[in-house]
Amino acid sequence: MKKRPVVLGAVLAVVAAFALWQNRELIPGDMRPGTEVAQPRTPAASGPVAQAPAEPVEQVGESADSATPLQEILPRQSIAHQQGLHKTKDPLGLHSSAALVMDAGTRKVEYAKNESAVLPMASITKLMTAMVTLDANLPMEAPITITEDDMDRERHSRSRVKVGTVMSRSEALHLALMSSENRAAHALGRTYPDGLEKFVEAMNRKARQLGMNHTHYFDPTGLSASNQSTAQDLATLVLAASKYPQIRQFSTDEQYLTQVGNRNLRYLNSNRLVRSAGWDIDLQKTGYIIEAGHCVVMQAKLAGSEKVVVLLDADSNGRRNSDAERIRSWAYQQAGIPDERKLAKAKPAQKEEKKVAKAAAKEDAKDAKETKVAKKKEAASKDKETKVAAKSRAKEKEKEEPRVRKSFSASAERKVATKKREESGS
Template sequence: MKLRTIGVCAMVGVAVLFLAHLAPLEAGAAKGSQPSAHASLTKSRPLDYQGVRPKPPRVNLHSAIVVNYDNGKVLYAKNADLVHPIASISKLVAAMVILDKGIDLNARTTISKEDAYQSSASHLRPGWEMTLSDLMYTALMISDNRATRALARAVSGNYEDFVKEMNLKAEQLGLQNTVFYDPTGLDSRNVSTAHELAIILNQAYKYDLIAHITSLKEYSVTFKQKKRLRTLRMSNTNRMLASPYRVLAGKTGYIEASSYCLVTLLQNAAGERVTLVVLGASGGRARFREARKLADWAFKQIG
């Protein structure tokens, strides 16, 4: 993936690199709060929509689920318990593992050549020095794989031990169909189900920092490059931020094996909240169109 540099501005010893509207790099900061208990969402069952008005929309997805966040009721489900690659949605669990450690996110680390994986695109370069906080923003907002691997290495010493901690986290959440082989989601063996991803997102939302980062439209992080400070401006990959609903948390994902995926927690003007998971959409924009259709329908059911 080729990066587009919009411009470079000098500022009193600080060079600012403007990268507006960064392209998603899906599997392609302040300490978060610890959740008090894991989600109570029960195993999804076949739903009977007879008598439901309006009928649920037709969606072109491998699987999906929509849940009333406030009472755990499943409003819509399609193949919700079928296993599917989850791509960069894996980064939500990676973020929880990092925050569970209670480490100082103001600590700094340097991007290494080993942080590159499978020649995946990245907005970061080896030698750049960044805080763990800024790496969290970069991993969750623009799905940067190199940022995620740098975090894993910095907090656990190596990638393998970090992945073990991710799988332990899945076990602690009671997830039976969620498995991780790498921190980023580039490995197609990172799998879950729509149902279990709803649980993961609901849990991730309870971490203040994850909720904050994933609900931002734009953000800037700083890094050191050859003793010069630079700034990287980022736009969130979750285009539901442009919808009429408030995004409380979320994460996008894409690799060839998963197609286009999204998990997002939305709130309407009345304060009602739904957890929405769409897996296997036909295109990047299509996942947001399908998610919007399901969200519009779901809020009508709640209201």
């Protein structure tokens, strides 16, 4: 009897271990073996302390970099949030977990927050994709066919560019930079001399040449969280990319009309700030995957000089743009000159802040609604699976009952026959 508590304890331990294994997908931070997680180089904020064609047109609206399938709406955290970087306080109260502002002329860093943290860069990757493509001196008007190899097998992100679509290399580059079209970007890498693997090697080689020592490229789209960099390295990337006229033009076009198959599609720039009055942006690239959060890099004229702005891991498009507006106001304040946009519009700064805050709130409400819908669908799916399993068990039980009754009846008949033989024998 004394051994029973020990045996019971061992059994409970085994049951608990099995339950933990069954629910391994729910382990916080998804820290299971084989998951790559970037490590921050510094968790503290730094920097100065300061306050219509003839054919019908199908429009492709602004989105989170053409990569917001249902599974990305599910409640998971970015890597920066897993590491607690979003809790870092900075003078401007930025929502982004990492940020950097640099004077493009002097390369002096004027504002920084977690600028050395190694984080996923999402579609900012496409700036390097563009540079490697242009460096190869390939015929830009040569046709490229989108194949099944260009489909996103990891996140199943949406795309209006169907398999079999033929476009020029220049057109693919335009869509990749302006609207962050993933299939177009992948096709650029796939059609590189000697193939995709050599293309990625060229991306990493150029990063080393530029001194981007904390940057690693895994694919030409940015869909993999293994594409990682720092705010410091990305500022270097922006400065290098700004030397390519095509990258400056393609990345800042407000919209682009193209014919895909028998459809006319109008693509919008994934960065709404290029359409915002008062912003003079020379180059930009947005990015989003769940592990990276909402990101953007820009080179823009602010307060009379060229500034490089890097924002990584904001909670939403609205908050990312709100951070950009705060940096804009701060730059003018630091320079001690009035904001031309505010003078032109003759509006108080408070009104602009309210507008930005309202947009951010709208984005947050949209994200919350999408999360709620995703949870509801997930619950409905599980409920359906439970009902199907229960129905299956009920059918099995129905099949079993006749066999049990038949067996019982046969047994009863044998007993009656045996009893009759015994009575007749006596």
